[in-house]
Amino acid sequence: xxxxxxxxxxxxxxxxxxxxxxxxxxxxxxxxxxxxxxxxxxxxxxxxxxxxxxxxxxxxxxxxxxxxxxxxxxxxxxxxxxxxxxxxxxxxxxxxxxxxxxxxxxxxxxxxxxxxxxxxxxxxxxxxxxxxxxxxxxxxxxxxxxxxxxxxxxxxxxxxxxxxxxxxxxxxxxxxxxxxxxxxxxxxxxxxxxxxxxxxxxxxxxxxxxxxxxxxxxxxxxxxxxxxxxxxxxxxxxxxxxxxxxxxxxxxxxxxxxxxxxxxxxxxxxxxxxxxxxxxxxxxxxxxxxxxxxxxxxxxxxxxxxxxxxx
Numbered sequence: 001x002x003x004x005x006x007x008x009x010x011x012x013x014x015x016x017x018x019x020x021x022x023x024x025x026x027x028x029x030x031x032x033x034x035x036x037x038x039x040x041x042x043x044x045x046x047x048x049x050x051x052x053x054x055x056x057x058x059x060x061x062x063x064x065x066x067x068x069x070x071x072x073x074x075x076x077x078x079x080x081x082x083x084x085x086x087x088x089x090x091x092x093x094x095x096x097x098x099x100x101x102x103x104x105x106x107x108x109x110x111x112x113x114x115x116x117x118x119x120x121x122x123x124x125x126x127x128x129x130x131x132x133x134x135x136x137x138x139x140x141x142x143x144x145x146x147x148x149x150x151x152x153x154x155x156x157x158x159x160x161x162x163x164x165x166x167x168x169x170x171x172x173x174x175x176x177x178x179x180x181x182x183x184x185x186x187x188x189x190x191x192x193x194x195x196x197x198x199x200x201x202x203x204x205x206x207x208x209x210x211x212x213x214x215x216x217x218x219x220x221x222x223x224x225x226x227x228x229x230x231x232x233x234x235x236x237x238x239x240x241x242x243x244x245x246x247x248x249x250x251x252x253x254x255x256x257x258x259x260x261x262x263x264x265x266x267x268x269x270x271x272x273x274x275x276x277x278x279x280x281x282x283x284x285x286x287x288x289x290x291x292x293x294x295x296x297x298x299x300x301x302x303x304x305x306x307x308x309x310x311x
Contacts, residue, residue: 060085064094066113075104081115092116118197125190125199126221134257135229136184138219139236139243146186146220147245153191155183156253157222160242161235177235178228180246180256184221225257 067082081100094100094115106122113119121128126136143149151157159178165171184191193199220243224232235241246253 058087060087061089062095063089064097064100064115066109066111066115069111070105070109072106072108073104075102076100076109084114090114090116092118118193125193126184128193129184129191129199130223131194133226134223135226136221137224137229137232138221139232139241141218141220141243145242146218147243151183151186151220151243151245153183153185153189156180156246156250156256157183157243158246159222159232159235160244161239162242163239176244177241178224178232180253182223182253184223186220187218223257 062083062085064081065084067080070076070080078097078101081097083097089095100115103120105120107124109115109119118128130136139145141151147157157180158176159181160174161177162174163172190199222232
């Protein structure tokens with residue numbers, strides 16, 4: 001082969017190599033970023049913020065309350081009371097300081113107590129818990145007599161009496177002496193006064209508890225109709241008493257001994273009472289004159305009815 005032909009082939013091969021190198025270099029470069037389409041922003045109309053709703057201020061009324069505890073029989077000063085404004089005013093509450101300044105109460109006035117005319121009335125806790133035709137009578141009880149120790153002020157109980165067989169009582173008996181009596185206090189716990197407020201504050205009850213200690217006899221105070229107070233006393237001396245708790249579902253117990261129907265309830269209690277010598281004052285057969293039949297003396301208040309002898 002001639003040298004000329006060799007030179008031509010070499011030139012062709014060199015040109016082909018250059019073309020191949022250029023083509024490979026172009027393929028090795030990464031593709032450029034693709035331009036994203038332009039985003040067309042749509043402007044939304046602005047949302048107006050809700051206007052604040054004005055809440056009307058509730059109406060408040062002034063009442064007089066105790067700023068600090070004051071002992072009994074101590075005149076009230078301006079430092080002892082203050083004006084508090086409440087939405088709901090207790091019935092009868094004082095609204096001005098000059099209504100209470102200089103006045104004193106027969107019992108301690110605790111801090112935070114709202115004052116009314118009842119705050120300055122005399123009388124102890126029991127006297128303010130009974131009605132005008134009732135009497136508060138206390139009984140000594142234990143866990144057996146007092147319904148397993150579960151009595152609480154405000155409960156209603158029937159007073160049961162058990163009489164043993166004796167010479168002047170030929171047959172043992174058990175009967176209801178007094179029905180539906182309201183429990184006023186149990187030990188140092190007292191209930192509500194007639195105005196619906198606690199008859200004693202927590203501080204007063206604690207002071208009484210400290211004064212009595214834990215060794216005193218436990219007692220229960222009952223609200224007894226005036227006409228039946230003596231019967232309860234005689235029953236306590238005649239035999240063994242038990243207190244039977246009545247159900248809280250009996251809705252008429254609060255008015256059982258109401259003044260307007262006390263007479264009818266008293267007659268009903270008398271009819272249901274069995275005759276026994278300790279309460280009915282019946283003389284025994286040994287004391288009756290020869291040939292005479294014992295009668296029963298009826299005592300109603302201050303009036304005595306002659307014995308009714310039977311042939």
